[in-house]
């Protein structure tokens with residue numbers, strides 16, 4: 058079993074865990090507690106068209122700001138407070154949903170709030186399908202490194218490493234890349250982690266737009282067991 062970490066593009070044909078802590082992964086994870094399915098689109102135009110066809114809630118942002126004519130932006134707090142009978146959420150975001158387009162492996166969605174759950178599910182999926190490569194893929198910001206995704210990936214990788222160490226021998230049965238090991242090490246001091254993330258460009262941009270509560274919620278560790286799996290263009294709960 059090979060466990061790696063990448064930015065934006067996956068190196069695995071087996072399993073990729075897309076990590077966009079602020080905010081697409083957190084939004085999708087919480088949305089699957091409200092909706093049967095989340096359909097990510099790569100453009101706002103496609104999102105509008107699909108929302109009509111599917112009679113779904115239309116959610117999306119660019120640069121953090123809710124898109125004109127949409128029902129809502131990409132706020133996990135707002136998604137969590139939704140009260141709707143509709144069963145489909147259409148979501149288009151600047152980074153997280155966009156990078157799904159090029160992923161040819163089985164894709165799970167990870168973030169701080171479901172880190173332990175997505176780590177466990179990825180190993181179950183690997184075992185069931187005889188997969189040998191789990192790649193954690195940071196969404197970043199417009200192709201650039203974003204520390205919140207690095208540290209959220211570190212939390213997910215910590216649980217993958219813990220599970221593997223309990224049942225296997227490192228270096229013989231599995232290998233964790235040095236990049237992935239760096240994320241695990243960097244994510245261990247939770248107090249320091251929150252301090253650093255609250256002062257990032259992403260946090261400053263979201264605070265300026267009035268989304269401070271999204272930052273707070275997205276940084277909570279392991280409060281939710283929803284794990285989304287991406288199949289034929291649709292995100293559903295991986296049961």
Ligand SMILES: O=C(O)[C@H](CS(=O)(=O)O)OP(=O)(O)O
Pocket residue numbers: 077079080081082118119120121131150151152153154196197198259262263
């Ligand atoms: O909606 C978000 O939080 C971000 C946009 S930005 O980084 O705030 O500009 O999109 P995401 O695709 O969730 O990273």
Ligand SMILES: [Mg+2]
Pocket residue numbers: 077078079080081152153196197
């Ligand atoms: Mg983001």
